[in-house]
Amino acid sequence: xxxxxxxxxxxxPDAKGRFGQFGGLYVPETLMPLVLELTQxxxxxxxxxxFWAEYHSLMTHFVGRPSPLYFAERMTEYFGGAKIYFKRExxxxxxxxxxxxxxxxxxxxxxxxxxxxxxxTGAGQHGVASATVCAxxxxxxxVYMGATDVERQKPNVFRMQLLGTTxxxxxxxxxxxxxxMNEALRDWVTNVHDTYYMIGTAAGMHPxxxxxxxxxxxxxxxxxxxxxxxxxxxxxxxxxxVGGGSNAIGMFHPFIDYDTVxxxxxxxxxxxLDVYNGHASSLNGGRPGVLHGNRTxxxxxxxxxxxxxxxxxxxxxxxxIGPEHAYLFDTGRARYVTTTDEEALAAxxxxxxxxGIIPALxxxxxxxxxxxxxxxxxxxxxxxxxxxxxGDKDIATVAKHMGETGASLLS
Amino acid sequence: MSVAxxxxxxxxxxxxNKSAFIAYIMAGDPDLxxxxxxxxxxxxxxxxxxxxxxxxxxxxxxxxxIQRAAERSLAxxxxxxxxxxxxxxxxxxxQDTPIILMGYMxxxxxxxxxxxxxxxxxxxxxxxxxxxxPPEEADALTDALDANDIALIRLxxxxxxxxxxxxxxxxxRGFIYYVSVAGxxxxxxxxxxxxxxxxxxxxxxANLPVAVGFGIRTPExxxxxxxxxxxxxxxxxxxxxxxxLAQTKNLPENNPNRxxxxxxxxxxANAVHSARLAEQV
Ligand SMILES: Cc1ncc(COP(=O)(O)O)c(C=O)c1O
Numbered sequence: 001x002x003x004x005x006x007x008x009x010x011x012x013p014d015a016k017g018r019f020g021q022f023g024g025l026y027v028p029e030t031l032m033p034l035v036l037e038l039t040q041x042x043x044x045x046x047x048x049x050x051f052w053a054e055y056h057s058l059m060t061h062f063v064g065r066p067s068p069l070y071f072a073e074r075m076t077e078y079f080g081g082a083k084i085y086f087k088r089e090x091x092x093x094x095x096x097x098x099x100x101x102x103x104x105x106x107x108x109x110x111x112x113x114x115x116x117x118x119x120x121t122g123a124g125q126h127g128v129a130s131a132t133v134c135a136x137x138x139x140x141x142x143v144y145m146g147a148t149d150v151e152r153q154k155p156n157v158f159r160m161q162l163l164g165t166t167x168x169x170x171x172x173x174x175x176x177x178x179x180x181m182n183e184a185l186r187d188w189v190t191n192v193h194d195t196y197y198m199i200g201t202a203a204g205m206h207p208x209x210x211x212x213x214x215x216x217x218x219x220x221x222x223x224x225x226x227x228x229x230x231x232x233x234x235x236x237x238x239x240x241x242v243g244g245g246s247n248a249i250g251m252f253h254p255f256i257d258y259d260t261v262x263x264x265x266x267x268x269x270x271x272x273l274d275v276y277n278g279h280a281s282s283l284n285g286g287r288p289g290v291l292h293g294n295r296t297x298x299x300x301x302x303x304x305x306x307x308x309x310x311x312x313x314x315x316x317x318x319x320x321i322g323p324e325h326a327y328l329f330d331t332g333r334a335r336y337v338t339t340t341d342e343e344a345l346a347a348x349x350x351x352x353x354x355x356g357i358i359p360a361l362x363x364x365x366x367x368x369x370x371x372x373x374x375x376x377x378x379x380x381x382x383x384x385x386x387x388x389x390x391g392d393k394d395i396a397t398v399a400k401h402m403g404e405t406g407a408s409l410l411s
Numbered sequence: 412m413s414v415a416x417x418x419x420x421x422x423x424x425x426x427x428n429k430s431a432f433i434a435y436i437m438a439g440d441p442d443l444x445x446x447x448x449x450x451x452x453x454x455x456x457x458x459x460x461x462x463x464x465x466x467x468x469x470x471x472x473x474x475x476x477i478q479r480a481a482e483r484s485l486a487x488x489x490x491x492x493x494x495x496x497x498x499x500x501x502x503x504x505x506q507d508t509p510i511i512l513m514g515y516m517x518x519x520x521x522x523x524x525x526x527x528x529x530x531x532x533x534x535x536x537x538x539x540x541x542x543x544x545p546p547e548e549a550d551a552l553t554d555a556l557d558a559n560d561i562a563l564i565r566l567x568x569x570x571x572x573x574x575x576x577x578x579x580x581x582x583x584r585g586f587i588y589y590v591s592v593a594g595x596x597x598x599x600x601x602x603x604x605x606x607x608x609x610x611x612x613x614x615x616x617a618n619l620p621v622a623v624g625f626g627i628r629t630p631e632x633x634x635x636x637x638x639x640x641x642x643x644x645x646x647x648x649x650x651x652x653x654x655x656l657a658q659t660k661n662l663p664e665n666n667p668n669r670x671x672x673x674x675x676x677x678x679x680a681n682a683v684h685s686a687r688l689a690e691q692v
């Protein structure tokens with residue numbers, strides 16, 4: 001088996017948390033000492049083997065890793081191009097990649113002596129993962145969730161409550177992920193002494209984008225090992241959906257140094273990129289600005305006010321994106337394409353029928369673009385799709401949509 | 412003018428052994444004309460310095476009162492250029508009362524640091540507070556503001572230790588804003604006794620006046636802060652009155668509630684200005 005030596009010329013971010021012009025640390029002064037302390041604690045943990053030993057042990061025995069790399073034979077046949085593999089993150093405990101990050105962060109919170117956890121959630125997957133690790137480590141947890149999302153992801157709200165977490169609905173704005181994040185930050189500013197803020201994606205202020213990435217690169221590292229075992233070579237392309245960007249960067253990062261591996265991120269195009277405030281494609285439909293502690297691409301109006309955006313998928317319905325994706329977009333190392341609500345629903349249905357897997361609506365956005373990618377790469381090629389989560393949480397949304405559109409999905 | 416206008420105001424008050432009363436309102440809440448009417452009346456009501464908020468869609472350090480104010484302002488269609496226009500109109504009537512713009516980073520970024528600083532200076536603004544721009548990220552903005560003689564006002568907080576304080580005070584001018592409670596605006600109440608030592612520490616480190624804000628709602632707490640600090644900032648308590656005004660139909664003329672905002676300001680100003688005199692008797 002040819003296992004190319006791991007290259008590591010890529011060394012973002014810099015010491016100030018910058019990925020080129022993106023990232024950084026734009027928080028109110030009250031939070032600065034906390035964030036600097038967190039950066040120090042993360043730096044210490046990162047270089048501590050016992051920290052990683054505990055992380056990996058929990059990954060194996062609690063999360064159920066490694067997750068399989070599955071050859072999606074029927075989908076491959078259906079599209080008739082490159083071989084399509086699914087990295088099965090939806091088989092993790094709690095049903096998505098989010099738990100990888102939460103395990104890492106809860107160990108860090110413990111290490112820092114924090115006694116209370118807060119988190120924001122969109123689809124509720126990060127909320128459930130946070131609630132899960134907080135139950136496991138016996139820490140009280142409050143999850144902020146937009147009121148709109150509480151409504152469209154009810155099963156996850158109940159799961160969080162079962163796990164002993166307080167779910168706090170946020171009615172500001174449109175009641176989606178960005179509003180939940182604002183509210184979590186307000187909680188943090190108010191409870192600086194005991195509270196750890198567990199951000200759910202590779203976004204926000206330094207050191208979160210780097211830290212969350214490091215906890216999620218387990219996805220790409222496993223994929224690399226598994227594909228070398230199965231195919232004896234690296235894939236030609238990897239593809240993942242992008243909300244804040246954690247599952248995508250977890251998949252991309254170990255491949256950044258290998259120019260032969262195409263990196264493809266899929267943003268949510270909602271009602272369409274040409275519909276004002278009707279999509280959640282920060283890279284393809286936004287411009288650089290500062291929100292939630294970092295400089296990145298944002299959906300904004302002509303006066304610097306943040307737009308809410310729209311996606312059928314609560315986990316992608318965010319007007320920003322992690323700063324590392326902004327950097328990879330500007331440098332051209334990764335390519336970012338988009339999927340509309342309708343296309344995601346079709347891909348959702350297709351995956352159910354072809355592969356016997358109910359994917360999350362988030363992941364369905366990536367699936368909607370995998371056919372074209374497989375054809376572009378061509379027969380004999382290999383494409384790996386990160387199946388970031390399972391779709392049980394979305395069945396009410398999908399059912400509602402089928403009702404509205406005359407059940408066309410099932411035809 | 413500009414930074415000098417702030418310095419002169421503090422020097423004058425110091426000579427009278429008075430603390431400054433700083434009034435915060437949100438530009439465009441509930442509409443631009445109402446804001447202008449209130450702005451015009453604030454100096455006579457006793458405001459020594461005015462903090463004029465410019466709205467942002469995601470004010471993450473704000474409590475419900477000022478969040479709602481920003482929402483009302485944006486719903487009324489307020490743009491950044493309207494805020495500059497308010498400053499300009501005010502400055503034509505009043506050349507002595509410093510105006511400090513206060514808001515979040517993204518609208519400033521959007522316009523560009525240079526253009527923001529230039530436009531603000533031309534309008535007659537004297538200082539800028541950017542809630543989510545710590546010193547680490549502020550160098551380019553400070554350069555642009557310095558070139559236009561506008562003070563970037565820095566914040567110190569209860570979480571600020573001595574070494575952090577040295578970083579904060581480095582390029583600040585005008586005054587230092589001491590955030591008196593760990594939290595968002597308008598929720599927790601200030602305890603003047605508990606922060607007295609910190610205010611002294613901050614003043615010594617910066618060699619500038621220290622304004623205290625975030626938890627002052629009543630004349631009593633305004634007075635208690637005036638005894639220890641160089642300025643007391645009141646925001647949410649005034650914005651509450653504006654919220655009540657916003658609920659009534661007649662805007663802005665003929666509205667009996669409008670005087671409530673200025674009356675409230677006058678009561679608070681009086682408490683601040685007489686705090687130290689009362690002490691001497
Ligand atoms: C299953 C799933 N995939 C993807 C995402 C998007 O987040 P990220 O871009 O951080 O991976 C979410 C967010 O909730 C999710 O639940």
